[in-house]
Amino acid sequence: MIKNNIICLTPVFNDWESLSFLISEIEKEALKNKDYCFSLIVINDGSTQLQKRRIDSKSIKIEIVNLKLNIGHQRAIAVGIQFIFSEYIKSFQEFETNGHVVVLDGDGEDKPSDIIHMVTEAKDMIVFAKRVKRSEGTGFKTGYFLYKRIFRLLTGKNINFGNFSAIPFSLLNQVAILPNLWNHYASSIAESKIAQKAYPTERGYRYAGKSKMNVTSLIIHGFSSISIYFDILCFRVLKFSFISILLCSIGILYVLFQKLFTDNAIPGWASSLILIVLSIVIQLFSVTFIILLMQLRSRKEISPPDDTLYLKFIDKK
Numbered sequence: 168m169i170k171n172n173i174i175c176l177t178p179v180f181n182d183w184e185s186l187s188f189l190i191s192e193i194e195k196e197a198l199k200n201k202d203y204c205f206s207l208i209v210i211n212d213g214s215t216q217l218q219k220r221r222i223d224s225k226s227i228k229i230e231i232v233n234l235k236l237n238i239g240h241q242r243a244i245a246v247g248i249q250f251i252f253s254e255y256i257k258s259f260q261e262f263e264t265n266g267h268v269v270v271l272d273g274d275g276e277d278k279p280s281d282i283i284h285m286v287t288e289a290k291d292m293i294v295f296a297k298r299v300k301r302s303e304g305t306g307f308k309t310g311y312f313l314y315k316r317i318f319r320l321l322t323g324k325n326i327n328f329g330n331f332s333a334i335p336f337s338l339l340n341q342v343a344i345l346p347n348l349w350n351h352y353a354s355s356i357a358e359s360k361i362a363q364k365a366y367p368t369e370r371g372y373r374y375a376g377k378s379k380m381n382v383t384s385l386i387i388h389g390f391s392s393i394s395i396y397f398d399i400l401c402f403r404v405l406k407f408s409f410i411s412i413l414l415c416s417i418g419i420l421y422v423l424f425q426k427l428f429t430d431n432a433i434p435g436w437a438s439s440l441i442l443i444v445l446s447i448v449i450q451l452f453s454v455t456f457i458i459l460l461m462q463l464r465s466r467k468e469i470s471p472p473d474d475t476l477y478l479k480f481i482d483k484k
Contacts, residue, residue, distance in 0.1 A: 171203050172266025172336070173286060174251055177273040178210040178243035183218050185274045188374035190224055192279040197226045200283055204266075206230075209273075210247045213237030233482040241391065242480075244270060244330060245348045249477035252343040256336055268334045270352070275374035277331040285333040285366050293338060293356060295328035297365035314389045322396040323403060328365055329353055338362075344472035347395045354392040401459035408452035415445040 175193060179186050186209065197205040206228040213236045222229060232250055234243065251268055267286045271277035281296060288294045318326050330352055334342055338361060342348065347355035356363060393400065418441045425431050 171286070173203050173205050173269055173282065174255060174266065175205065175207045175269045175271060175279075175282070176210070176244065176247040176251060177207070177271055178212050178240055178247065179214065179273050180212045180237060180240075180243075181214045181216040182274060182375075183214075183216070183222070185374040186222065188275060189273045189279065190222065190227070190229065192275075193282075194224055194226050196279050196282055203283070203286075208232060208247055208251060210234065210243045210250075212240070212243040233484075234480050235482045236480075238480060240330075241352050242349050244352045246477040246480050248339070248348065248352075249343050249474050250481070252339045252474060253477070256339055266336050268336070268339060269332070270334070271331050275371050277329075278368070278371040281331075281366075281368045282333070285331075285368075288364070288366050289333040289335055291335065291337070292362035292364055293335070293342075294333045294364055294366050295353065295356075296331035296368040297328050298368065298370050318389070318393060321393055321400050321403065323399060324357070324396065326354065326357060326392065331368070332356075340474075343474040346470065346472075349476075351391045351395055354395040358395050398459070401455055404455045405452060405459065408448055408455060411448040412445065412452060415441055415448060419445070 177186070177189065190207065193205055193207060197203070205226070207224075207230070209222070209229065209231045211231055211233045213234050222231060232247070234246065238246070247270075248268070267289055269282050269286065271279070271282075277296065285294045285296065315326065318324070332353070341359070341361055342356065345355045345359055347358065422441065
């Protein structure tokens, strides 16, 4: 009987203790699900702390890919995607190509117990884990709530998932060449035309230590996801600016009408305030319009897809 392959991909930066727990949890899933062949690719994202003990397993294959330097969580995932596609999928025989790549964090917040459910759903599309219950504190939940609302306001789209996902082998060739993959993994797929859906899960608790994500990192991560939709963002700003110009123009006409054709008292500052707001909005409209044109013009410069970029980051020593 041919087994389904599940290649788990996780980036690690100094969090070797949590990785040991993750391996144990994946081993449990491998023992419970004999029809699946589990393996784990660990992207060592330039860790500065040495492994305190050997990372190995009797029931799953583990490979650690060392990077030359720390390139960040999202780019480490991009390296892993291209590495798996080039080093594993391309070398598989036809009868071995039935399987999935599962991207998950190694700290325990993405639960390996959800892997089989997600893989089952991801037959011909990418499945992301949608959080129906979170384990973080009130501060993080509040910040995440605001982030989703800002994301919706600026892009007109909803985002309610992170990196935890299952990708069928048949779609990995498309994911590996996404131009925005190196900026933000989840948003690059959400913005693409690749079939995808969300699967409800509960967020787990960290295995060990504390999260290395601080407020600054979270804000940068959030803006990185928004930047994927730069064209849409510019268009929405233009739309807002145009509406504001229209409202200001109506306000000016109203003030002029009241002054010229009625005896109603109009404060002297009313027209000045409207003109100031109008000038600011016109400047915003002009700058955004020019930026959008420059962005659209840059599309003339075609960059061919490159699924071998990962080779430049891997330390082969």
